[in-house]
Amino acid sequence: MSQPSPSTDIRRDLVALLPRLRRFALTLTGDASDADLLVRGSANRAIQKSHHWKGEGRLENWLFSIMRTTWSDEARKRKKAEPAGIDVGSATERKKTANAVLAMPDGLSAAFLLTDVEGFTCQEAATILGIQADQLAARLCAARLGLASANAMTSERRA
Amino acid sequence: MxxxxxxxxxxxxxxxxxxxxxxxxxxxxxxxxxxxxxxxxxxxxxxxxxxxxxxxxxxxxxxxxxxxxxxxxxxxPLPRRAVRLPQAPRPGFLLKPSGMQTFIACLSLFVLGGAIGYFLGSRPAATGERVTIAAPAQADRDWLDDIIAQYRLYARQTTHLAEIPAERPADILEWLTTNTGISFRIPDLQGSGLAFQGARMFTAGGTPVAQLLYRRIEGDADGDVIAITFTKTRPAGNRSLEEIRNETGIVTWVTPLATYMVIGPSSAADLDDIAAKAAGLI
Structure with a gap:
């Protein structure tokens, strides 16, 4: 009786969306183990805040926003924990990865994923990432050009 | 980058x-x-x-x-409310009547019922009269919507966010206290990564509303505006509220003197933490 019905139990939705949440987390962290930690933290946060979700719009929109906020909080904590003099950018710097989409500079792959893959509008994606729409358009453009150039280099090497 | x-x-x-x-x-x-x-x-x-x-x-x-x-x-585990915001005082009414009180209450009701019956019986024409009961208006929704609309309007301002800037705290305290009738302190929320930007005043539901504006200064959410708002208007049932309306998150708490709200973007998952901190500082 006290068990939530399937439609109101956000845990089921979270599990169903896990591959996509994990993919978005990878664009933020650039590393699989950090991404899993981020997904776990964000999912817990979403479950605790599930009474905020009233079923309006796309659930992913809300979950991605929570994930981005959680990652920002985490970055802030790391920044405080780092000894003075160390560039915090290095803490979130892209880890070396064979995947071209994740090897792009910070912010580009997330912008690309949300617009070109997840199908959010530029405005929605900018809101999720907490940036201006024109900044998102610039990141999206840079990501497309970067991917095209990486693909061209790979093709040349193979030839 | x-x-x-x-x-x-x-x-x-x-x-x-x-x-x-x-x-x-x-x-x-x-x-x-x-x-x-x-x-x-x-x-x-x-x-x-x-x-x-x-x-x-x-x-x-x-x-x-x-x-x-x-x-x-x-x-x-499914959610459990971890943050306890100050609650409105509830009447400490405990119903434990003694035997004599019960007897008196029953007797009074019997006499009252008899009197009403006698009155209606002696005036049969009055039974045809209709009594209209008006439903109470959902006024609280209107003033909360006004407050959210104000937040959405000003949160996008980059140069005109506040009416009185943060550099004039004495002005802010005097102006808002005089006009709202609520005395307060300006909470220092630097620990939550929020820098005080200044204050505004407007009306919602015909009552003055004071708003203290903060901006996030760290992380990717850098620039998000968080507002602490207070007014003498009471929500229905004096209940605290935590919800998202029109892509805006709102957490309220009620004290005997005022209704307080923390307002921010719906993606801000720490509004209740900010509210709990602000409740102790304001």
Whole structure:
């Protein structure tokens, strides 16, 4: 009786969306183990805040926003924990990865994923990432050009 | 971030790939693509980049999700309210009547019922009268909506966020206390990564409302505006509230003197933490 019905139990939705949440987390962290930690933290946060979700719009929109906020909080904590003099950018710097989409500079792959893959509008994606729409358009453009150039280099090497 | 800013032409062509350019722009871009080989090459590169990226991201969905991650979410405990905000005082009425009180109450009801029956029986014409009971208006929704609308309007302002800037705290205290009738302190929320920007006053539901405005100064949410708002208007049932309305998160708490609210973007998951801190400082 006290068990939530399937439609109101956000845990089921979270599990169903896990591959996509994990993919978005990878664009933020650039590393699989950090991404899993981020997904776990964000999912817990979403479950605790599930009474905020009233079923309006796309659930992913809300979950991605929570994930981005959680990652920002985490970055802030790391920044405080780092000894003075160390560039915090290095803490979130892209880890070396064979995947071209994740090897792009910070912010580009997330912008690309949300617009070109997840199908959010530029405005929605900018809101999720907490940036201006024109900044998102610039990141999206840079990501497309970067991917095209990486693909061209790979093709040349193979030839 | 070490990203070179794309040129205006690249940005236009990228927007064209999204079919987000306006009508006029569209024709311009199409003409450009016909006549300019460099623009054509750039356009092809943008489309190719989009395709390559889409394929790479689609492949990432094929990777297995760690089972312990799935289990940890499936078995996560459902929410429990961890933050206790100050509650409105409730009347400490405890119903424990003694035997004599019960007897007196029963006797009074019997006499009252008899009197009403006698009155109605002696005036049969009065039974035809209709009594109209008006439903109470849902006024609290209106003033809360007003407050959210104000937040949405000013949270987007970059240069006109506050009426009185943070550098004049004495002015802010005097002005808002005088007009709202609520004395307060300006909470220092630097610990939550919030810098005080100043204050505003407006009316909602015909009552003055004071608003203290903060901006996030750290992290990717840098720039998000969080507002602490207070008024003498009471919500229905003096209840605290925590919800999202119109993409805006709101957490309220009620004291004997005022109703307080913390308002921020719906993505701000720490509004209740901020509210709990502000409640102790304001």
């Amino acid at each position: 070490s990203v070179s800013q794309p040129s205006p032409l690249e940005l236009r062509l990228s927007a064209y790939v999204d079919a987000q350019a306006g009508d006029g722009d569209w024709h311009d871009v199409e003409d450009l693509l016909v006549n300019d080989p460099q623009a054509r090459a750039l356009h092809d590169a943008l489309r190719r980049g989009s395709e390559v990226g889409r394929r790479a991201f689609d492949d990432m969905l094929k990777e297995p999700v760690p089972l312990d991650l799935v289990r940890s979410i499936k078995n996560a």
